[in-house]
Amino acid sequence: MTSNPRVIFAQRPAPHEAPKVGKHLIFDESRTIDLERVPLNGGYLTKTLILSPEPAMRERMRDPSIPSYTTTYTVGGPILGFGVVVVLHSEKDGFKAGDYLYGLTVWEAYTVQPYVDGRVNFKPEEWAPGTFDMDSLALQVVPNPNGLYPLSKYTSIMGTPGLTAFVGMEGIIDGKEGETLFVSSGASAVGSMVIQLGKLKGMKVIASAGSDAKVEYMRSLGADLAFNYKKDNYTQFLQEHGPINAFWDNVGGEALDAALAAITSHGRMAICGTSGTDVLPPNEHYRLKNAYLIMKKCISIRGFIVPDLIPQYMSKFFEVVPALMAQGKLQSRETEIEGIENAPQAIVDTLASGHEKAGTLVVVVAKE
Amino acid sequence: MTSNPRVIFAQRPAPHEAPKVGKHLIFDESRTIDLERVPLNGGYLTKTLILSPEPAMRERMRDPSIPSYTTTYTVGGPILGFGVVVVLHSEKDGFKAGDYLYGLTVWEAYTVQPYVDGRVNFKPEEWAPGTFDMDSLALQVVPNPNGLYPLSKYTSIMGTPGLTAFVGMEGIIDGKEGETLFVSSGASAVGSMVIQLGKLKGMKVIASAGSDAKVEYMRSLGADLAFNYKKDNYTQFLQEHGPINAFWDNVGGEALDAALAAITSHGRMAICGTSGTDVLPPNEHYRLKNAYLIMKKCISIRGFIVPDLIPQYMSKFFEVVPALMAQGKLQSRETEIEGIENAPQAIVDTLASGHEKAGTLVVVVAKE
Numbered sequence: 001m002t003s004n005p006r007v008i009f010a011q012r013p014a015p016h017e018a019p020k021v022g023k024h025l026i027f028d029e030s031r032t033i034d035l036e037r038v039p040l041n042g043g044y045l046t047k048t049l050i051l052s053p054e055p056a057m058r059e060r061m062r063d064p065s066i067p068s069y070t071t072t073y074t075v076g077g078p079i080l081g082f083g084v085v086v087v088l089h090s091e092k093d094g095f096k097a098g099d100y101l102y103g104l105t106v107w108e109a110y111t112v113q114p115y116v117d118g119r120v121n122f123k124p125e126e127w128a129p130g131t132f133d134m135d136s137l138a139l140q141v142v143p144n145p146n147g148l149y150p151l152s153k154y155t156s157i158m159g160t161p162g163l164t165a166f167v168g169m170e171g172i173i174d175g176k177e178g179e180t181l182f183v184s185s186g187a188s189a190v191g192s193m194v195i196q197l198g199k200l201k202g203m204k205v206i207a208s209a210g211s212d213a214k215v216e217y218m219r220s221l222g223a224d225l226a227f228n229y230k231k232d233n234y235t236q237f238l239q240e241h242g243p244i245n246a247f248w249d250n251v252g253g254e255a256l257d258a259a260l261a262a263i264t265s266h267g268r269m270a271i272c273g274t275s276g277t278d279v280l281p282p283n284e285h286y287r288l289k290n291a292y293l294i295m296k297k298c299i300s301i302r303g304f305i306v307p308d309l310i311p312q313y314m315s316k317f318f319e320v321v322p323a324l325m326a327q328g329k330l331q332s333r334e335t336e337i338e339g340i341e342n343a344p345q346a347i348v349d350t351l352a353s354g355h356e357k358a359g360t361l362v363v364v365v366a367k368e
Numbered sequence: 369m370t371s372n373p374r375v376i377f378a379q380r381p382a383p384h385e386a387p388k389v390g391k392h393l394i395f396d397e398s399r400t401i402d403l404e405r406v407p408l409n410g411g412y413l414t415k416t417l418i419l420s421p422e423p424a425m426r427e428r429m430r431d432p433s434i435p436s437y438t439t440t441y442t443v444g445g446p447i448l449g450f451g452v453v454v455v456l457h458s459e460k461d462g463f464k465a466g467d468y469l470y471g472l473t474v475w476e477a478y479t480v481q482p483y484v485d486g487r488v489n490f491k492p493e494e495w496a497p498g499t500f501d502m503d504s505l506a507l508q509v510v511p512n513p514n515g516l517y518p519l520s521k522y523t524s525i526m527g528t529p530g531l532t533a534f535v536g537m538e539g540i541i542d543g544k545e546g547e548t549l550f551v552s553s554g555a556s557a558v559g560s561m562v563i564q565l566g567k568l569k570g571m572k573v574i575a576s577a578g579s580d581a582k583v584e585y586m587r588s589l590g591a592d593l594a595f596n597y598k599k600d601n602y603t604q605f606l607q608e609h610g611p612i613n614a615f616w617d618n619v620g621g622e623a624l625d626a627a628l629a630a631i632t633s634h635g636r637m638a639i640c641g642t643s644g645t646d647v648l649p650p651n652e653h654y655r656l657k658n659a660y661l662i663m664k665k666c667i668s669i670r671g672f673i674v675p676d677l678i679p680q681y682m683s684k685f686f687e688v689v690p691a692l693m694a695q696g697k698l699q700s701r702e703t704e705i706e707g708i709e710n711a712p713q714a715i716v717d718t719l720a721s722g723h724e725k726a727g728t729l730v731v732v733v734a735k736e
Binding site for chain 2: 059067068069128129130131249252253256264265266271272273274277278282285287288289291292293294295296297298299300301302303304305308
């Protein structure tokens with residue numbers, strides 16, 4: 001028998017409470033698995049290689065009675081999230097031993113797939129209209145990189161963050177050469193892709209983040225102007241270096257208000273995240289003063305999640321992005337955290353933007 | 369010689385100051401005109417019949433150094449705005465005596481057209497990018513109603529308010545049968561059209577306004593639920609009677625915040641006016657607390673002015689709207705103010721929503 005450690009979702013944090021290791025997220029080493037004899041029931045057994053903590057996981061921790069764009073986690077069940085796994089045994093057509101897969105998986109060392117533990121039995125009528133069944137983002141076979149690039153690129157450039165940035169830049173920002181784009185949280189997995197895709201369109205890119213190391217990282221990705229919002233005020237910086245034609249928002253609050261003030265007539269805004277307000281109780285949220293400018297400047301604003309834009313832009317993503325990565329025109333920096341025992345803390349750090357280092361956290365569970 | 373009274377823009381109100389009669393807007397009776405001998409210089413002489421005070425006129429009173437969607441008025445020049453005029457003499461092809469015209473004109477009794485007084489010599493490079501040259505909305509010949517409908521319909525259903533509502537409903541709201549639409553300021557010229565166009569699409573319509581007479585008027589136009597926001601709180605009313613799928617905003621501030629809370633996933637918002645904040649200094653603006661829901665609910669928000677959507681929907685407007693009016697399926701109520709001497713007060717009342725009566729104010733300058 002082999003140890004099969006996992007991360008358990010033990011308790012829901014209160015709205016706007018930051019989840020804590022040992023209280024909401026528990027590392028559980030009690031389980032074992034027989035890798036040769038576990039019944040596959042027509043499925044396949046995977047070994048987890050890489051797990052990707054992402055800001056959207058916080059939304060799945062909320063109480064299911066609060067409407068939002070995604071289904072929730074089940075208390076007592078395992079954490080689910082994006083990862084790269086390798087197939088050990090398979091009884092299912094289309095999946096064979098040695099295949100690499102990327103998609104939603106259980107945060108544990110070994111899993112019989114398609115996973116059942118923690119999965120929501122999705123009945124649309126039990127959820128607010130428009131709620132997305134996150135478990136539908138099933139594992140997909142991805143090419144073996146054969147050493148050309150690390151597997152972690154499947155969780156960044158070629159994974160959900162890269163796809164999010166790509167479809168939003170194509171479908172909402174639609175940047176033109178010479179225009180100016182402002183990206184908040186530009187050192188995040190999504191933000192760092194947005195900076196580079198903006199530069200590839202010939203845009204001038206302004207980017208913000210919360211540490212000097214991240215500012216340096218954003219410059220290295222091509223940002224023309226990068227600033228630390230803890231030192232430079234959003235409004236003043238954009239007033240001095242704007243105007244902007246488009247805004248990619250991962251933060252909300254003050255960044256959005258400053259962008260409303262700095263954007264030109266008929267500007268476009270892609271609203272991809274609200275990390276600035278998610279961690280605060282509603283009465284401490286920054287309250288927007290510039291919303292009246294939406295009309296005065298004929299601004300278009302669109303909140304979105306990836307599935308909204310997948311039908312139009314998914315095939316273009318696979319056509320364009322791997323080639324750009326191969327040519328070195330799209331880069332990403334991952335900070336590797338060794339061991340699944342550190343996954344709970346990696347989630348907490350990602351949600352709190354607590355780490356000041358540049359580069360997205362990824363958890364390396366096994367080296368194959 | 370015939371008296372040619374006019375309304376003069378004497379002074380710019382401070383930002384967010386309500387304009388006042390006698391200070392910012394002055395009625396001037398000092399001028400005369402020789403209706404038979406005035407030189408036409410290849411143009412044509414018009415007699416003003418109806419003038420339409422509209423909320424957007426406030427934006428033209430601002431200091432031109434403040435960027436916005438429209439060019440400004442010239443201090444000391446006449447007020448310009450939408451009106452219906454009739455041609456008395458013409459030297460210009462396409463315009464003959466007896467023709468009725470609708471469009472932008474000088475707020476005076478008689479005008480040699482195309483007007484020069486008060487017109488901005490528009491050089492795009494002197495204005496913020498995207499500023500619209502309002503004077504380009506030149507007078508157009510409209511059919512003689514021959515008694516079938518009053519001329520004032522050219523300033524309401526068949527004029528800019530009707531066109532605004534029509535193109536925004538087609539291009540942004542795109543309502544489906546069974547959906548719920550919320551309209552703020554639903555008794556305004558634009559709002560009253562939105563209610564009716566929503567009902568024609570099979571939508572359930574919720575509408576708000578600031579007096580009981582207006583609530584009654586909105587119900588008479590077909591609104592399923594109408595409320596007086598001075599008695600019923602926006603948030604509570606929508607919480608009780610929502611959710612909504614779409615929002616048409618003429619007001620901003622609290623109405624917009626309540627709509628963000630009440631709208632469903634992937635809801636659409638057309639932002640057409642900000643009458644709730646225009647009259648207040650920025651430090652008294654209502655500050656939005658629900659902006660973070662733009663992302664959580666994947667909401668699309670679009671601020672717009674009519675010229676943005678004219679290319680796609682103008683011809684459909686002329687195809688559809690006059691016929692709907694003739695069939696009695698689109699109605700409007702105008703409150704007629706007699707005499708151009710009352711035009712300054714009519715502008716002030718329209719901007720302040722000071723009149724509690726249902727129906728849009730129109731100034732009847734002459735009965736032909």
